[in-house]
Amino acid sequence: MAFSIFGIFAVLLEFIRPLLPLILAVVIIDLVLLLLALRNNGLAGTLAALKRVLPVGLVVFMLGLLFGPWLTGAGHGNLAGILDWLSLFGAAVGLGVLALLVVWPPVALLRSKNA
């Protein structure tokens, strides 16, 4: 049973539907902060802030690797084979990138205020 791209997006939409208001609020706030940071710091300055939040992404990635299975009610003992380990790795990378993107705009803006 294949899923079309449209179908995969429809499933993802249903998955996040209960959290949609929260997600939208975070995205809007982050976008506003990012625009303010870009206005104050320019592109180079805003991108430089990305370097500063890199450790946050790394920490979340590590936490994802360590506690990912636990978050799903499972343990590392339940991971069987390359598929499961690659999925855990991919999920942890995803969480890390997500954390990075959420934290980056406020840090970039704070940087400009402190400068």
Place this chain on the structure above:
Amino acid sequence: MKRRNDRQAFLAESTVDPGRRRLLKAAGLGIGSLGLAGTGLMTSTPARAVKTNARIVIVGAGAAGLAAANRLSSRLDGARITLIDRRERHLYQPGLTLVATGLWKPGQTIDENKRYVPRNVEWIHASVSEFEPDANQVVTDTGQRVDYDYLVVTTGLHVDFDAIEGMSPELIGREGIGCVYDNPEHANRTWEMIDRYTTEGGVGLFTRGPGGIKCAGAPLKVAMLTEDLAQRHGNRDRLEMIYNSPSAGLFSQPDMDQFLKEEFPRRDIDINWHHRLVGIEPEQHRATFDTPEGEVRLDYDFIHVVPPMRAPDALGNSPLAWQEGGFADDGNWMEVDRHSMQHPRYPNVFGAGDCVGTPIGKTAASVKAQVPVVVDNLVSVMAGRQLTASYDGYTSCPLITSRGQAILVEFDYNLDMVPSFPFISPYREHWVPWIMKDKFLKAAYNAMLRGRV
């Protein structure tokens, strides 16, 4: 080869009876534009809706009924679509196994039908008590006669607790009795029974109704998750677990059957073959099984009751049911062509979901595969075209073997494995299918209800 023959037989059979087609046209169903060419089953709604003023009645607003209502309402322009079901509450039934084993809260399986009923669909809050396909009518239990030009039957099935002497749904959660096949409240009470059993120990009997039942994997999952829980509680040696199969097998797909026949003994779950539960004495904690050697009585501390299942009476006693043969004897299931999902004697009637008599496929996964076929073929009948969409028997079961692991089993009428994701082995326990079952299948189910997958 067999598959090709099946397909050829289907194409030969599925041409609409011209007399009936004339009748439908005479009923004023002028179809305007067609615009159906190239409609792939897995793709979303075609760009152009088909103009029609046909009256379409869908009986049953469960998984199949809601998916059909959404797909039809976006495929058709001007159709008068009526959905009939008294039930307001929508249950995500695949979650009941997780509730009964303490992994989910009951609320996670409860939703509302109104969230999924399309705006242009009329919803009659009643039950159909009579199907009169010769008059193109259904009659509700409130006495309302509803005319249709096309009928889609999606009533689900009836769990026949009365077929087990001494059993009733009210007993679930008392006297060591559990059952996942009722509702979230009873699934939660089943969890209380399983929790107590895996703490205190004793004899546990796990049963399975004979013939076609919905999600035939659920009784197996309950047995394996109970065993897993006892291991986690450190009490496994206090439990004697016995799985009672009404036949000589555990699962219809042969590879999975073989796997389970090795897995159960490995986990010290005994198997009684040809043991069909026919009676229960709740106070005595005793169950009666029909076996080839006669009736056998077994005492228990916990029993998972899985009754036989059949079509709801209104459907099973109607001309729409199989009139003879295995599907009539098994559960008075609705007669459909197993590929086109069209009724062979009433070409303006289609069926989908648990109510139909097909060799396999009483799962939500089957509904996902069947409903697009029903909608495509129904639109073809309206347009006077040959039916081209075909259901291959696809069904799926994320067979949870323990908390944190499952096997994603997907197969078709030929009992061949047909994995959706080639990188997930259908023969091996993995963590990924567990996450799918625990976290993503409900989202996929909801997307299906909205007609999007």
